Amino acid sequence: QVRLVESGGGLVPPGDSLRLSCVASGRTFGNHVMAWFRQAPGKEREFAAGIYWPLATTQYADSVKGRFTISRDSAKNTVYLQMNSLKPDDMADYYCAAGPFTVNWSRADLYPYWGQGTQVTVSS
Secondary structure, X not given: OOEEEEEOOEEEOOOOOEEEEEEEEOOXXXXXXXXXXXXXXXXXXXXXXXXXXXXXEEEEOOOOOOOEEEEEXXXXXXXXXXXXXXXXXXXXXXXXXXXXXXXXXXXXXXXXXXXXXXXXXXXX
């Protein structure tokens, strides 16, 4: 049984940083994309960043490019999202997802495995 467990969310002021973690278990992710999606109240879930597990190739949404960094630690089966220069617009529930490699990483429906989410609040 695949399990994804996120942690690291919290309340920070604008301009601050947070690092989210997602620990994966239950299978190997040799040909998978691990991604972070986010969903703000009243909005649809959107892709933030993804990493192709075998090669650590990454993709980012334009809204987070240059501020967020996704990485993975194979030994710990963990994916991280380092978020810097946080803005109020970044405030959302952040979800870790895993799915087979695809050409369109931003489509949430292509990820069969999801974590429970971690809340990020950006406010002064």
